[in-house]
Amino acid sequence: METEVKKLNIDINEEEKKARELINKQGLRVLVCNGTGCIANGSNEVIEKFKELGADVGILEENKKMVTVPTGCHGFCEQGVLVIIPDFDITYVKVKPDDVEEIINSHIKDGKPVERLLYTDPKTNLHVYKNEEINFYAKQSRTSLKNCGEINAECIDEAIAKGAYRALSKVLEQNNPEAVIEEIEKSGLRGRGGGGFPTGRKWRFTAANRGGKSYVVCNGDEGDPGAFMDRSVMEGDPHKLLEGMAIAGFAIGADEAYIYVRAEYPLAIKRLRIAIKQAEERGFLGKNIMGSGFNFEIHIKEGAGAFVCGEETALMASIEGERGMPRPKPPFPANCGLFGRPTLINNVETLANVPVIIDKGAQWFSSFGTEKSKGTKTFALTGEVNNTGLIEVPMGTTLREIIFDIGGGIRNGKKFKAVQIGGPSGGCLTEEHLDIPMDYDNLIKAGAMVGSGGLVVMNEDTCIVEVARFFMHFTQNESCGKCVPCREGTKNMLKILEKIVRGDGEMKDLDTLEELALAVKEGSLCGLGKTAPNPVLSTLKYFRDEYIAHIKDKKCPAGVCSALKTYKINEELCKGCTKCARNCPVGAIEGTVKNPHKIVQAKCIKCGACIASCPFKAISLV
Amino acid sequence: MSTDTSCAINYKKVDDIIASIGAKKQNLIAILQKVQEEFRFLPQEAIAYIGTKIDGLSPAEVYGVATFYAQFSLEPKGKYEIKCCDGTACHVRGSMPVYTYLTQRFNLEEGKFTSKDGLFSVETVSCLGACGLAPVVVINGKVYPQMTTDAIKIVIDTLVAKEQEG
Numbered sequence: 001m002e003t004e005v006k007k008l009n010i011d012i013n014e015e016e017k018k019a020r021e022l023i024n025k026q027g028l029r030v031l032v033c034n035g036t037g038c039i040a041n042g043s044n045e046v047i048e049k050f051k052e053l054g055a056d057v058g059i060l061e062e063n064k065k066m067v068t069v070p071t072g073c074h075g076f077c078e079q080g081v082l083v084i085i086p087d088f089d090i091t092y093v094k095v096k097p098d099d100v101e102e103i104i105n106s107h108i109k110d111g112k113p114v115e116r117l118l119y120t121d122p123k124t125n126l127h128v129y130k131n132e133e134i135n136f137y138a139k140q141s142r143t144s145l146k147n148c149g150e151i152n153a154e155c156i157d158e159a160i161a162k163g164a165y166r167a168l169s170k171v172l173e174q175n176n177p178e179a180v181i182e183e184i185e186k187s188g189l190r191g192r193g194g195g196g197f198p199t200g201r202k203w204r205f206t207a208a209n210r211g212g213k214s215y216v217v218c219n220g221d222e223g224d225p226g227a228f229m230d231r232s233v234m235e236g237d238p239h240k241l242l243e244g245m246a247i248a249g250f251a252i253g254a255d256e257a258y259i260y261v262r263a264e265y266p267l268a269i270k271r272l273r274i275a276i277k278q279a280e281e282r283g284f285l286g287k288n289i290m291g292s293g294f295n296f297e298i299h300i301k302e303g304a305g306a307f308v309c310g311e312e313t314a315l316m317a318s319i320e321g322e323r324g325m326p327r328p329k330p331p332f333p334a335n336c337g338l339f340g341r342p343t344l345i346n347n348v349e350t351l352a353n354v355p356v357i358i359d360k361g362a363q364w365f366s367s368f369g370t371e372k373s374k375g376t377k378t379f380a381l382t383g384e385v386n387n388t389g390l391i392e393v394p395m396g397t398t399l400r401e402i403i404f405d406i407g408g409g410i411r412n413g414k415k416f417k418a419v420q421i422g423g424p425s426g427g428c429l430t431e432e433h434l435d436i437p438m439d440y441d442n443l444i445k446a447g448a449m450v451g452s453g454g455l456v457v458m459n460e461d462t463c464i465v466e467v468a469r470f471f472m473h474f475t476q477n478e479s480c481g482k483c484v485p486c487r488e489g490t491k492n493m494l495k496i497l498e499k500i501v502r503g504d505g506e507m508k509d510l511d512t513l514e515e516l517a518l519a520v521k522e523g524s525l526c527g528l529g530k531t532a533p534n535p536v537l538s539t540l541k542y543f544r545d546e547y548i549a550h551i552k553d554k555k556c557p558a559g560v561c562s563a564l565k566t567y568k569i570n571e572e573l574c575k576g577c578t579k580c581a582r583n584c585p586v587g588a589i590e591g592t593v594k595n596p597h598k599i600v601q602a603k604c605i606k607c608g609a610c611i612a613s614c615p616f617k618a619i620s621l622v
Numbered sequence: 623m624s625t626d627t628s629c630a631i632n633y634k635k636v637d638d639i640i641a642s643i644g645a646k647k648q649n650l651i652a653i654l655q656k657v658q659e660e661f662r663f664l665p666q667e668a669i670a671y672i673g674t675k676i677d678g679l680s681p682a683e684v685y686g687v688a689t690f691y692a693q694f695s696l697e698p699k700g701k702y703e704i705k706c707c708d709g710t711a712c713h714v715r716g717s718m719p720v721y722t723y724l725t726q727r728f729n730l731e732e733g734k735f736t737s738k739d740g741l742f743s744v745e746t747v748s749c750l751g752a753c754g755l756a757p758v759v760v761i762n763g764k765v766y767p768q769m770t771t772d773a774i775k776i777v778i779d780t781l782v783a784k785e786q787e788g
Contacts, residue, residue, distance in 0.1 A: 037754050040765035077754025225709030228751035263655070263693050264750055266763070304651050305692035307748065321650035323690040382711035382753040389754045420710060454753075456710045470713055474748060480690075583771075585726040607722050609771050 004175060009291030010283055012160075012169035019161035027065030028108065030054075031084040032095075033149060035073025035235055036228075036267055037389075038080035042097065043070070046081050049100040066108065069158075072236015072271075074149030075390035076136050079119060084131060084149070091131040092117040122386055122408050136387040139405050141368065143376045144352040145229070145392045148236030153271050156278040159239040165284045167358035168243050171250055172292040180251040181207060184354065187362035188374030193219055193310070193347030194425065194451045195527070196373070196440035202344065203251055205334035209342035210253035216245050217338060217345045219315055220261040220268070223307040224423030225474065226454035229378035230348035232390050234261065234268035237352070238275035244351035246285060246296045247358060252344050255295045260315050262303040272300055307424075307478035311526045312345045314480070325482045326526035349378060349453075369395035373439030377450065383419075383457035384411050396437035399429065403457055414459040418543070422451025424471045424478075425531030427538030428464065447538040449531070463560035464543040465550055468536050469497040475532040486529030489520035493536060502563045505551040514540060562606035565621045569610075571596040573618035580610040580619060631665045640675055647678045650687055654694060663698045664688050692747075700736045700743035702781055705760040709749030712757035716770070720757060721746060723771045727778060741785060742778075 023029070032038075032047050050068040074082050079093035083103065090113060092103065099117055106112045118127040119134050128134050142148075151158035159165075171180050185200030206214065218241065222230040233241055245257050261269050276298050279285040287295050301319050308314045309324040316338045318324035337343025353375060357365045366374040373395040379402065382388045386408035393402065399419060403409070410416050418428045427448035436442050443449050458467065476490040493516050496509050517533035517540075524530050540547065549555050556564040569580070569589075574596040581589040581597060588604040591597030599610070599619075611619045639656045643649045650672070657668050669688055673681030688694045706721040724730075724744045728737035736743040752758045755767035759774060766777055 036750075036765065037752050037767075040752060040755055040758070040767045077752070080754075222751065223748065225713075225749035226711045226753055227749070228753060231751040264747065302652065302655065303691075304655065304694060305747075306690060318651065319648065321646075321648040321687070323687055380753055382756060383714050388711075388756075423710065454710065456714060458714055462714055467714070470710070478748075585723060605722070607719050607771075609719070609723070612771060 006173055006175045006292050008169060008173055010169070012166050012290075015160050016163065016166065019157040022157055023161050026067040028085070028087055029067055029069050030108075031069050031071045031086065031150065033072075033074045033080060033082040033084075034070035035077070035148075035232060036265075037073060037077030038082060039267075041080040041094075043081040045097040046083065046095055046100060049097040050104075053101060053104050066104075069152045070154075071151060072148040072153045073232040073390060075145065075232070075392075076134075076387065077390070078388040082149075083117075086150075088113075089130050091119065091129075091134065093119045135408055136389065136391070136406055139397070139401055140391050140393055141376055142392045143356055143365075143368075144233060144240070144349050145236070145378055145390065146356075147240065148232050151237065153236050153238055154274050156239060156275070156282060159237065163359065164239040164355070165243055165279075167355040168246050168250075168284065169290060170358060171247055172290055172294055175292070177207065177210075177251045177253065180247060180358065183362050184251070184357060187357045187365040188369070188372075189350065189353055189357060189365065190373060190440060191347060192349035192353070192377065192453070194422065194449065196450060199346065199350055202334065202346070203248065205332070206342050206344040207252040209335060212341065213256075214252060214254040214342040215338045215344070216249045216252070216254045216257035217312075217316065217319070217333075217343055218245055218257065218259040218351055219310065219312065219345055219347045220259050220265075221303050221310045221315060222262060222265075222348070222452060223310045223478075224425070224452040224454050226382055226420075226423055226456045227380045227452040229380055229390055229453055231265050231268050232378075233348050233352045234259075234265065235271050238268075238272050239279065240352045240355055241272075241348055242275055242279055242285060242298060244354035245298060246289070247354050248344055248346065248351060249296045250294055252342075254344065255297065257296065257298045258301050258319055258338070259298060260301045260303060260309070260319060262309075263305055269300060269302060276300070306480070307474075308480045308526070308528050311528060314526070315345070316343065323480070325480045326528075328525060370437055370439045372441055377438075377453060379453045379455045381407050381455050381457070383455075384414065384459040384462070385409065385457045386411055395439045398435050398437055399455075400434040402438075402455065403434070407457065410457065410459050414461065416457070417460050417462060418458045418464060420456040420458065420467065420535070421448040421454070422534075423454045424475050425449060425527065425534055426451045426454070427534045428458075428467070428542060429538070430542045447541060448534070461558055461560070463501075463556050463558040464539050464546050465497070465556075466501055466558075466560050468539045469494070469501050471535040472497050472532070475528065479528065479532075483523070483525040483529065485520050485523030486525065486532065489516050489523070490529070490532055492516055493520070493533065497536070500547060500550050501561045503550065503554045503561070505547075507548075507551055509551070510540065510544075510547060559621055565606065566601060567599050567604060567606060567608075567610060567619060568622050569597050569599055570618045570620065573616050575616055575618075577615065579613050579615065583609045583613040585609060631661065631667045633667075633671060635660055636668050636671055637675075640672065645676050647676060650676070650679065650684065651691070654684075654688055658694060661698075663695045666696070669696075698736065698740065700741050702742045702761055704742060704744045705747045705750070706744065707748075707750045707752070707756070707758045707760070708746040709753060709756075711753035712749075715756040717746075717757035719771050720759060720769045720774050723774060724778070727775075742781075 081095045083092040189199040190196040311326045314324040314326040333343040378392045472494045476494045481487045576594040670681040673684040759766045
């Protein structure tokens with residue numbers, strides 16, 4: 001293809017310089033995390049307090065003024081509200097509105113850091129000042145999440161100052177879609193939504209149908225429970241996503257795009273809307289972008305709560321206003337997708353990696369990761385670890401590094417038992433897998449998958465059979481009902497798991513469970529059904545003895561399954577304070593004041609409220 | 623407050639919503655979302671009405687879409703909509719005792735999710751993406767982090783007291 005270099009009417013370097021000057025003029029920047037997690041912890045109140053007290057801060061020679069910048073998610077949600085002052089190279093954690101005055105008076109005015117608000121390393125018990133020295137951040141390399149937590153997502157200049165739209169400007173200037181596709185292919189980027197399909201190849205397939213109307217669709221229907229990286233990108237650095245989409249649109253010859261965002265993410269929807277409007281006003285989206293003649297319009301579609309819509313054909317049906325049900329492939333979306341036109345569907349994180357690949361080159365990107373899985377991957381680290389939150393590490397990082405270095409180990413000194421990777425489509429891995437380098441292929445080999453990147457860590461108190469039941473309940477609930485193997489298979493698998501958890505299981509149930517699992521895996525129409533049995537299969541493989549304990553010994557080794565346990569009050573320890581009886585939601589505890597109480601087992605629903613309420617530790621599980 | 627699902631509705635409002643979003647089949651989900659926001663649920667009349675107002679749709683198809691997505695409710699929701707997150711992270715950190723507490727406090731029978739006085743509705747959702755704060759409960763959009771049975775009791779007590787004060 002012969003291409004001519006184009007002269008653009010916007011000089012992005014000039015724009016970047018101007019944006020930087022604007023930011024420098026702001027003075028001392030106080031970054032307050034304003035992601036969903038920190039908002040729940042009161043970040044809006046902290047921001048208000050800073051604004052209220054910050055006006056008259058006449059401090060520091062160079063910094064005449066102070067400005068509060070609400071940023072996207074910084075990832076360390078557990079320690080919210082996070083306050084970062086980059087000029088002082090300091091990170092404060094768990095900041096409450098009442099702490100703001102002290103930060104301003106002691107640190108900003110007097111230069112004395114407020115030690116009690118610093119992060120304390122659980123291993124050394126020492127205060128940590130610098131962000132990059134906090135164990136949670138030390139081993140990360142943030143690419144797609146880079147700006148999240150550093151910029152105000154609702155202000156386009158902040159993004160431009162960090163290099164937003166530089167990559168788009170580059171491709172429009174060079175005016176060679178083929179070269180863009182080649183660069184993405186060379187980078188080795190693979191789909192971050194779960195499947196790991198090579199992104200460049202997908203672009204090439206769609207670009208082959210260039211000529212008529214085609215679409216770019218961004219899959220922001222992050223339905224996997226336990227994963228929230230896409231939410232963070234959309235909330236924290238929306239321009240990166242928009243830029244990635246525009247580059248994709250240019251490469252495949254599309255002029256219209258949709259972002260499908262799940263309705264559970266209202267803040268992401270709001271910030272994307274603002275970002276699209278600002279980008280259009282500045283000429284980075286819309287008609288004749290930067291004077292190149294390339295048009296690209298992005299719409300937002302709100303989902304309505306259906307997990308299966310994360311599957312690409314179901315997602316397109318949902319955008320068209322129908323029930324979100326998948327259809328057989330082929331035809332693939334690259335040939336016949338949205339409204340019957342060629343369509344490129346990529347996940348949020350995949351698209352967020354595009355600008356940096358174009359900007360820094362495929363070679364830079366592929367210097368991270370393993371041989372077949374390049375770049376970095378975000379993981380949502382949750383469950384029973386000390387540091388929960390969102391992380392980004394090079395592909396090939398081991399689970400041990402993630403859980404014990406970044407995650408700071410298991411909470412309350414408990415023992416690691418398993419980690420569930422990839423949500424309801426993934427599997428449970430055990431101690432023996434802690435040292436395998438995590439990439440697409442190694443995880444598949446171990447019986448799990450990268451999936452969306454949810455990592456839920458479980459300790460010795462987690463019942464694996466109950467977790468398998470939990471996932472099966474989820475997929476059964478979310479099965480759309482179109483194909484029989486998934487609809488009926490998941491239902492029957494769930495029935496068996498419920499039976500085992502109830503203590504009514506028989507040994508032959510395990511065989512049936514395995515047989516059904518394979519049938520559902522083989523026979524289902526879409527990814528939901530094909531992967532639904534994974535949690536069951538992997539737990540049967542690695543924790544079979546726990547299933548057997550439920551079936552043969554009628555015992556739950558973790559002491560979780562309520563049908564297999566009873567609550568008892570120790571008469572010697574009970575002081576008859578009546579607190580348990582008052583807290584029991586079903587009135588199952590009898591007794592008079594100052595006399596030992598008793599639990600009526602027939603009424604007890606085994607909720608555990610009494611254990612939590614007893615001040616004398618007189619109630620226990622037997 | 624009545625929990626009757628067939629009541630006379632203000633069709634003018636439905637018309638306005640359709641007009642503001644555009645009477646196109648691809649806008650159906652957005653229209654239903656707005657209608658639900660307006661009435662706090664999808665009244666049967668509105669479903670049938672939308673089906674006749676948009677080309678290419680029938681009331682049955684609208685009903686099909688309305689019942690497919692978890693977000694839509696054909697029953698009125700409570701004044702306080704309580705969403706108990708039961709995603710993986712919340713589940714392993716104990717979301718179920720919190721949920722059980724709520725269903726018992728409001729005497730919700732199997733299959734019912736709104737309290738008799740219409741004040742509270744309780745449902746589980748699969749993941750709100752606030753896993754770092756597990757387990758979370760969301761009440762009318764406000765996120766309550768790290769819930770326990772004791773903590774949720776205080777939250778509900780406060781709301782009930784607020785209602786009684788009027």
